[in-house]
Amino acid sequence: MKEEFWTVVCDHVPRLRFLFATLSVLFVLTVFSLAFTTVGSASYYIAVIDLILVVAAAGMTVFLQWRCAKNERRRGEWQPEERQDE
Helix, strand or coil, X not given: CHHHHHHHHHCCHHHHHHHHHHHHHHHHHXXXXXHCCCCCCHHHHHHXXXXXXXXXXXXXXXXXHHHHHHHXXXXXXXXXXXXXXX
């Protein structure tokens, strides 16, 4: 199950890179809009919520790219982490 999941996800790494670039642009626009809104207004709260969503999506995208790069270093095969409790 895990092997199939990471195979599917890692096949889409170029799209993940494009998504990260898009999220970076959205992050800059959101920070710019936060700088020029009045604190306490509706647009301010919408920008804060947007910032949270953009940062969370960018974090997930970075994690997926990192994990796929880690798997690629292992010759493209997904291997579960070694267990410490054995």
